[in-house]
């Protein structure tokens with residue numbers, strides 16, 4: 202039986218960045234993934250003359266990710282968004298039923314003159330300087346934001362913004378777990394405005410995190426990590442995990458090409474899989490935690506890449522993209538104007554737009570493989586951007602249950618998972634359904650987990666040596 206120090210289930214950004222950290226410490230690491238290609242949900246490729254992202258499109262380059270990019274010598278391949286694409290739009294439905302894109306002022310002072318909010322909503326925002334302490338251990342994003350910034354701002358700006366990230370219903374999303382920085386600001390300062398003002402003045406002294414991608418798309422990052430790893434079990438699935446009497450773990454893996462099964466042994470096992478896959482693997486030795494994990498809700502998203510002749514679109518699309526109100530019964534969550542953001546992704550006379558469809562409030566709309574669903578998305582986008590002709594559908598993909606939605610009280614699930622890891626030494630959960638959805642969060646979590654794993658392996662080796670000495674001395 203092959204033996205490893207650490208077996209990592211999943212070759213997404215979480216698994217690969219963790220493997221990279223551990224391998225550089227000289228540990229024997231195995232990575233296993235059922236897919237043919239590395240990257241998990243990250244997948245970039247050319248379709249005709251268009252460079253398409255099938256999962257995430259951009260990443261916020263914070264410290265941990267910046268360091269990883271440096272270590273992999275990928276800095277030269279980073280691309281920054283075009284300066285012409287700074288605006289962020291929100292789609293609003295006017296009184297006459299027409300859809301229009303309104304630019305969201307990035308400067309709070311400019312909000313005063315924006316048509317995005319009513320006079321009373323703008324006035325309500327001023328009251329955000331008043332400290333508002335909470336009296337509960339968690340509340341919905343909707344309640345938290347309304348308490349600080351008012352209902353209208355929350356519904357018109359926050360709901361579309363967060364729905365573009367979490368594809369969720371913000372009345373069901375945990376503020377404590379989804380907005381940990383704002384939650385802490387409230388705890389420390391009472392008022393979000395005062396807290397933000399203080400952190401912004403501190404941050405001015407540090408490098409500002411930037412939104413970036415790579416010339417070859419985000420997959421450049423996971424491809425580089427996979428090359429550095431030198432090889433892994435691709436197209437293999439983890440079927441079963443069992444504890445051995447020596448405290449290590451026996452893992453049954455299956456080659457999905459020839460259906461052959463093999464047992465490997467590892468001192469530690471890291472699970473980066475989604476809720477249902479993880480629950481299935483641990484249910485025999487932790488049935489209660491398996492049920493808890495399986496119950497964490499998630500939303501399904503469909504991605505549609507559309508190409509338009511620039512001449513046939515009235516709006517200049519001079520921004521990052523447009524977010525849609527999830528409360529309105531329409532199919533789109535958001536649209537990224539890829540060719541405005543990164544001009545190299547399309548020929549100069551074309552617009553490439555990535556539409557995100559579905560989400561928790563309109564779940565059936567993620568099925569972009571169905572003509573009717575695609576048509577609804579195309580029609581909504583067309584009316585919003587002023588399209589004069591039908592676009593070419595370049596490609597698309599469906600992601601069922603791909604985005605976890607941290608429910609109210611999610612911090613208690615995190616505690617339960619910690620207790621589960623404590624009672625099953627050597628098993629670690631490292632997944633976006635637990636803590637941190639963004640690519641940056643996943644890389645930062647890998648750093649933290651690598652340190653915990655090193656301590657764990659050292660303590661295991663020390664206890665082996667102690668037992669070995671005791672048995673050698675009778």
Ligand SMILES: Cc1cc2nc3c(=O)[nH]c(=O)nc-3n(C[C@H](O)[C@H](O)[C@H](O)COP(=O)(O)OP(=O)(O)OC[C@H]3O[C@@H](n4cnc5c(N)ncnc54)[C@H](O)[C@@H]3O)c2cc1C
Nearest residue numbers: 211213214215234235241242257258438439474638639640
């Ligand atoms: C459509 C979409 C758009 C997004 N957009 C952004 C964005 O713009 N910016 C951003 O920062 N984040 C974005 N995110 C979030 C971010 O991409 C993910 O949270 C992150 O990539 C998850 O990485 P991961 O390694 O934890 O999991 P995954 O990428 O899901 O990898 C898990 C891997 O485990 C494998 N696996 C599971 N079970 C088994 C098994 N039993 N045996 C073998 N292998 C198994 C799977 O095949 C998969 O490859 C987006 C997510 C989605 C779905």
